[in-house]
Amino acid sequence: MSAQQATLPQAEHPQDALLRTERIPHIWCAGCGIGIAFGSLMSAITKSEIPRDDFAVVSGIGCTGRLAGYIHLDSFHTTHGRAIAFATGLKLARPQGKVIVASGDGDLLAIGGNHFIHAARRNMDMTVICVNNFNYGMTGGQLAPSTPYGAKTTTTPQGSPDEPFNFCSLAASCGATYVARWTALHIRRLTTAIAEALNKKGFSFVEVIAPCPTAFGRRNKIRRSLDLLKLYYDNSVVKNHIAPGEATIDFDNNLVVGKFVDVERPTFLDHYAAINRGEVEAWPATGVDASAAGKRKAG
């Protein structure tokens, strides 16, 4: 160590405060984008100034799902596809807590797809971070609901015949209050988006387009993670507040990134409290004219 370095204030990595450092190096491959997204999440948590004890981080199964095991907060590594269901229980049991779900595209939107749409519909107060690497990384690179049309995976060796989901559009149409997408190279904007999502009441969703060189890149002849990062970034266009349905993931100069939704809507817990306090009018609000019943002929 040089004399200059010896006088430096800090010898530890700034993220060490939020890392279970005894488990680092983590299991992710060299050049995997999950680490960048994870770093961004930790930066946003630090920036938020919310007390550490208020956070809970939940993930499902997959490479991204391992994240819960590396963060030095209350964290839960749940079963495949059930991170949102588990997080819903946590939120209802401890409504004052800040619940974060961080998991992969397969976990959240293939096996876990139903939990995702209904949590967004009910406006469950949680922040969902989806690391979209276009495949099931952990199990060797199978087709995911995000796999681009024509891309090769182990289960689609000729190329995927399916059209992928647009996760941001799905989240928005189900009622999410905050929706954003950035690539793993838009680090500062991604961190801002996660920080905004954490401060948002309701179901907030941030999609991170991230390289998986080992399982996805390799089968599509892009072995270097740097080339994947560049492919995603160079073809991205920032379009804030565009209609989410138009936020395409088109690798020919129209991979739309930005903040698409930022609205207010009562959460599940707001509605639940109102119902239990008897503050909600009987349904239907217009009432029913009992004397008219049976008078109208059917057909």
Add this chain to the structure above:
Amino acid sequence: MKFWREPLDVDQIKVTQGVVTVLEERCKGCEFCISYCSRGVLVMSQKFNRKGYHFPEVIEPKLCVNCHFCEVICPEFAIFSQEAPEAANPGASAGQGD
């Protein structure tokens, strides 16, 4: 430093001098930090760490402006920058470097 249009107060702008620390044993040699450091501070070392990966090495310490980009892009939490202590930072000005 090159400017697209030279600021009027260019002689007064102070550019921060940064110092980079590499936690060699955490590195997996992905090269993200080296490729995306806009100041050319880093190169890949010829040496290997215990896991058999090459790691970055600082070759142009004076050019580091403490922008933290290597720090936030590293997926391994293996590199970070901090401001150089005053003594090691004798009024680094915008005129320095390229």
